[in-house]
Amino acid sequence: MDGKTVLITGGTGGIGRAAAIGLASRGARVGITGRDRARAEEAAAEIRRTSGASVVDVFVADMSSQAEVRRLAAEVLAAFPRIDVLLNNVGGFWSHRHVTADGLEHTFALNHLAPFLLTSLLLDRLIASAPARVVTVSSGAQSMGKIDFDDLMGERKYSGQTAYNQSKLANVMFTYELARRLAGTGVTATALHPGMTNTAFSAEDPSGAFAPLVAVMRPFMRSPEKGAETPVYLASSPNAEGLTGQYFANREPKKSNKSSYDAAVTGRLWQVSADLVGM
């Protein structure tokens, strides 16, 4: 990865920070994002210390806000003359329905619309840096997902799990549609499930019903380093060169939700997403 630049959203903890260490150790110039400058600077210092990298760039933005994503993209474009890999990692689970600054349901806005908007804003730079890769962290939960076009924002009925499943299916559909749109540009798009990983995932608004179960399962979950293996593989391995329009787990291609292969549905989701972010 010498000479390559990687932007990782959400590199302050969990899978993102472990992926940042893995990619910086391989020689990449890594930039991470987070909401809080002090936390992000602390993570960058640890990534530098652990990987031996001399520089780790820090960008601060609350990606649930579209204005913040736009400011983030402008700062990244000013700082990075090339972007070889965009790792869309930020995401989370909220048991209760929250509304963002843009008036959108938080899970859909952060897990799907933020990577959709950020990727769109960085696309010309990625194409100019080709061969380049867009890697998006989805989840095995995508298999239970359904895109409810009549109630995308869970206004009529909200469940944290349903919203999460939908957003992670949207990650896969976005990836497949992006791969189609990028054909011939040298920029690839892949999505992945990192495996059940012991991180701060869902800690901001834990589910009353699942919290005790998660506590019991925690010791059996993967370490963040193990959870980062597939994203690091897709971002950096020569064996992953040219792979596009696919979903992976444990570094292997896997079948995703049946609906994700329906180009009419992925195209419709793309259009609705573009409208929601004003592209």
Ligand SMILES: NC(=O)c1ccc[n+]([C@@H]2O[C@H](COP(=O)([O-])OP(=O)(O)OC[C@H]3O[C@@H](n4cnc5c(N)ncnc54)[C@H](OP(=O)(O)O)[C@@H]3O)[C@@H](O)[C@H]2O)c1
């Ligand atoms: N852990 C699992 O078992 C698991 C399983 C399947 C899929 N995943 C997926 O893996 C990805 C990473 O999850 P994780 O487990 O590593 O979670 P995590 O430990 O909670 O890390 C989340 C990262 O996202 C950042 N973040 C959260 N909200 C943000 C916001 N509004 N704006 C900007 N950054 C924000 C956090 O940074 P700050 O808090 O510093 O802002 C942090 O760096 C997610 O997409 C998740 O859906 C995880």
